[in-house]
Amino acid sequence: MSQRNTGVTVQVVNAHACPVREVLDRVSGKWSVQILVAAAHGPIRFTELERSIEGISRRMLTLTLRNLERDGLVTRTVHPTVPPRVDYELTPVARELHETLQRLTDWAERNRVYIAEARASYDAEREPEPA
Amino acid sequence: MSQRNTGVTVQVVNAHACPVREVLDRVSGKWSVQILVAAAHGPIRFTELERSIEGISRRMLTLTLRNLERDGLVTRTVHPTVPPRVDYELTPVARELHETLQRLTDWAERNRVYIAEARASYDAEREPEPA
DNA sequence: CCGCATCCTAGTCGATACTG
DNA sequence: CAGTATCGACTAGGATGCGG
Numbered sequence: 001m002s003q004r005n006t007g008v009t010v011q012v013v014n015a016h017a018c019p020v021r022e023v024l025d026r027v028s029g030k031w032s033v034q035i036l037v038a039a040a041h042g043p044i045r046f047t048e049l050e051r052s053i054e055g056i057s058r059r060m061l062t063l064t065l066r067n068l069e070r071d072g073l074v075t076r077t078v079h080p081t082v083p084p085r086v087d088y089e090l091t092p093v094a095r096e097l098h099e100t101l102q103r104l105t106d107w108a109e110r111n112r113v114y115i116a117e118a119r120a121s122y123d124a125e126r127e128p129e130p131a
Numbered sequence: 132m133s134q135r136n137t138g139v140t141v142q143v144v145n146a147h148a149c150p151v152r153e154v155l156d157r158v159s160g161k162w163s164v165q166i167l168v169a170a171a172h173g174p175i176r177f178t179e180l181e182r183s184i185e186g187i188s189r190r191m192l193t194l195t196l197r198n199l200e201r202d203g204l205v206t207r208t209v210h211p212t213v214p215p216r217v218d219y220e221l222t223p224v225a226r227e228l229h230e231t232l233q234r235l236t237d238w239a240e241r242n243r244v245y246i247a248e249a250r251a252s253y254d255a256e257r258e259p260e261p262a
Numbered sequence: 263c264c265g266c267a268t269c270c271t272a273g274t275c276g277a278t279a280c281t282g
Numbered sequence: 283c284a285g286t287a288t289c290g291a292c293t294a295g296g297a298t299g300c301g302g
Contacts, residue, residue, distance in 0.1 A: 018165070019243065020232075022246075023238060024164060027155075029274085029275095030274080030275070031275095033151050034152070045284090046283070046285080057276055057277075058284085058285075059277085059285095060275065070249065070250055071250060072246055072250075073246075078284095083284085084282085084283050085283070093242050093245055096241075097242075100231070100234045100237075101151075103234060104158075104231050104232075105151055106231075107154060107228055108153045108154035108157075111227070112150065112153060114203060115202050115224075118201065118203025119203075122201040122203075123201070160295095162295095177263070177264055178263065178264080181264095188295080188296060188297075189264085189266095190266085190297085190298095191294090193266075194295090213263090214263045214264085215263050215264060215302085217263080
């Protein structure tokens with residue numbers, strides 16, 4: 001696993017509608033993944049999400065939920081009661097996604113120390129005198 | 132798989148240094164993943180990367196490569212020849228990441244139609260008259 | 263060939279205040 | 283409770299030009 005590329009037959013990864021970009025667009029955004037994680041254990045209310053995800057604003061929670069709903073990753077159920085109650089729940093497709101995201105998280109856990117050290121040594125070499 | 136959250140014991144997913152965010156910060160950015168994919172088959176030169184990834188600017192290629200290098204995901208090898216030649220290669224840690232990213236891509240492929248349809252019907256319900 | 267510096271725009275996100 | 287509306291800060295990223 002280290003054979004050289006020829007330099008002539010380098011494959012174009014972004015041909016027209018790259019699936020890599022598609023998935024990232026779905027998952028990108030500061031809060032999408034955390035919402036998916038928080039909702040993974042069953043239906044959850046708006047305010048519960050707001051409390052679960054530290055630092056999120058009402059605005060961003062709403063916006064991100066709308067996008068996830070639009071992509072068919074969460075369902076929104078309004079209960080016509082007073083006070084109002086809205087439940088959000090992952091769709092089966094989103095549950096699949098959550099599984100693979102779990103693997104990504106595992107990777108992060110396994111290698112967080114390695115990465116932190118890599119950063120530290122990289123920075124150390126370039127900025128010996130900070131002040 | 133659908134038991135209700137209690138509303139009292141909702142777990143906080145963003146405790147202090149959420150690993151979810153850590154991995155996303157590493158992978159986010161418009162070009163990181165595509166670079167990792169393009170470099171997955173072995174050492175690759177700067178210009179080869181530039182040609183492989185359609186639409187990327189010199190600036191972003193350089194910046195993103197620097198960040199990946201900083202995080203210990205790619206190595207940068209300068210050959211002191213003329214004209215200069217610089218090879219980039221994935222580290223073992225990045226190869227692991229690439230495998231899990233592959234699963235994400237697979238998910239995107241499997242569900243791209245579902246998502247496209249979800250979007251279409253969502254938009255159709257909210258904007259019956261575009262003009 | 264490889265890369266950095268500069269300028270500038272467009273999108274993203276947070277704070278705040280107001281509604282059904 | 284569950285949003286919406288408005289503003290303003292910040293930043294990622296594109297364009298361009300120079301340099302080793």
